[in-house]
Amino acid sequence: MKTPVIELSDCILCEICLEECPLVFRLNDAGFIEVANLDKYPKEEVNLAIKNCPKDCIYWE
Ligand code: SF4
Numbered sequence: 001m002k003t004p005v006i007e008l009s010d011c012i013l014c015e016i017c018l019e020e021c022p023l024v025f026r027l028n029d030a031g032f033i034e035v036a037n038l039d040k041y042p043k044e045e046v047n048l049a050i051k052n053c054p055k056d057c058i059y060w061e
Pocket of ligand 1: 017049
């Protein structure tokens with residue numbers, strides 16, 4: 001199964017991914033975006049977040 005991954009060193013915390021796909025992406029207590037641990041990821045919403053991330057730092061692995 002593919003999982004979304006964030007390249008945190010490129011992330012500028014614009015929070016667009018949180019708006020596009022709040023089920024998967026969230027801001028953790030340390031102030032970084034993290035990916036929720038799910039059995040299955042909503043492909044279309046994640047792809048929207050990937051497409052709209054201004055730093056291209058979300059990808060499938
Ligand atoms: S959309 Fe990209 S740059 Fe913006 S918070 Fe999410 S991962 Fe970071």
